[in-house]
Amino acid sequence: MTKRDYKYSENVSSAVDIDGIKFSKSEDYGIYVHIPFCRSKCSYCAFCSTTELGLQNAYIDALEKEILSFGRIDKLTADTVYIGGGTPSCLYDGAITRIFEALGKAFNISKNAEITVEMNPESCTRELLTECRSCGVNRVSMGMQSADDGVLRAVNRIHDFKTYLSAIELLKAENFDNISTDFILGLPNQTVADIEKCIEVAGAHCSHVSVYALTVEEGTPLYLSEYRPDDDIVADMYDLACERLQENGFIRYEVSNFAKNGRVSRHNSKYWRCVPYLGLGVAAHGYDGDRIRYSHTTDIKAYIGGAAVEVTQLTDKDMYNEYIMLGLRTSGGISREAFKARFGCTLDERAGNNLSLLVRHGLLIDDGASVRISHNKLFVMNGIIEDLMI
Numbered sequence: 001m002t003k004r005d006y007k008y009s010e011n012v013s014s015a016v017d018i019d020g021i022k023f024s025k026s027e028d029y030g031i032y033v034h035i036p037f038c039r040s041k042c043s044y045c046a047f048c049s050t051t052e053l054g055l056q057n058a059y060i061d062a063l064e065k066e067i068l069s070f071g072r073i074d075k076l077t078a079d080t081v082y083i084g085g086g087t088p089s090c091l092y093d094g095a096i097t098r099i100f101e102a103l104g105k106a107f108n109i110s111k112n113a114e115i116t117v118e119m120n121p122e123s124c125t126r127e128l129l130t131e132c133r134s135c136g137v138n139r140v141s142m143g144m145q146s147a148d149d150g151v152l153r154a155v156n157r158i159h160d161f162k163t164y165l166s167a168i169e170l171l172k173a174e175n176f177d178n179i180s181t182d183f184i185l186g187l188p189n190q191t192v193a194d195i196e197k198c199i200e201v202a203g204a205h206c207s208h209v210s211v212y213a214l215t216v217e218e219g220t221p222l223y224l225s226e227y228r229p230d231d232d233i234v235a236d237m238y239d240l241a242c243e244r245l246q247e248n249g250f251i252r253y254e255v256s257n258f259a260k261n262g263r264v265s266r267h268n269s270k271y272w273r274c275v276p277y278l279g280l281g282v283a284a285h286g287y288d289g290d291r292i293r294y295s296h297t298t299d300i301k302a303y304i305g306g307a308a309v310e311v312t313q314l315t316d317k318d319m320y321n322e323y324i325m326l327g328l329r330t331s332g333g334i335s336r337e338a339f340k341a342r343f344g345c346t347l348d349e350r351a352g353n354n355l356s357l358l359v360r361h362g363l364l365i366d367d368g369a370s371v372r373i374s375h376n377k378l379f380v381m382n383g384i385i386e387d388l389m390i
């Protein structure tokens, strides 16, 4: 563990050096900022979030300090910024502005940067959208989760479907045309009709959709209630969602993500391509694009107190396994040329016989230039990936 006291080397001509992590200046970075506040806690939630909204001022102070520490001597360039949570839209008026002012001082934000803020329907207001617009936000991710009020209530969401629709109308009235939404498969009381309605609404209003199968994390109220989704039903829902989203013009570009008109999430794509990104705020993770990953404490008060960045040095094996695991999540799969450029050997040399075996069994598609998981096998991709890992 190293204390969060970023030091900059005097020689910063080609890299910014943060506690020994060298962030190359020749790369365009993604910046993720975590906002750990929510107005209430959903029963399935295992994310780092709190309903203690009184901590917001102290948290934004600490976050601002962390952001500004990146710009003390030299600036990295960022071409994506993602403010996620938690619920960024429940921050106090002016907090988003403070974050973006600090980001603007510490980084060069590209003119064509993709700048996303996550919102929940109940806290999406005209004033917030005006504030976001003036900060350069050009993409909003609006949480839907379900289109059925009974399902939403069952997992303690505080919005209802009507509020979701009003929030989407407000976004459109305020000229936000790059809207992402997300919903979950396998929630209590959920039916196929709910999935169909989610897709109908997303098809009418959104250019990007994320679809997640519910994971019941240990320790959450949903776990303690002993509710468990039926895997077969969730698999059927997933197939249906993929089919209907495609009928509505969405293309699946990652196992859980679908985009219309090429509006893929440029920020999230950085994670799957193993390129560098910075994680700012409690529980946020960063990567130098090479051998170093770092993570912040998940304790909000400890973060406010200025504590602890944990740095992990990846081995050759870690780097290979991560590259396989992340690359095969995408519809493009793993490019042989990119693999060789990164690892200095061919994918075939590294993966061994299992690669050709998986291709022969129809689990992987090999077009010569790249290798990817067959579309109808993405739901069971974990087993395929494990076979390729070392």
Ligand code: SF4
Binding pocket: 037, 038, 040, 041, 042, 044, 045, 046, 047, 049, 085, 086, 087, 120
């Ligand atoms: S809104 Fe998101 S982060 Fe907040 S409690 Fe619900 S699931 Fe968790």
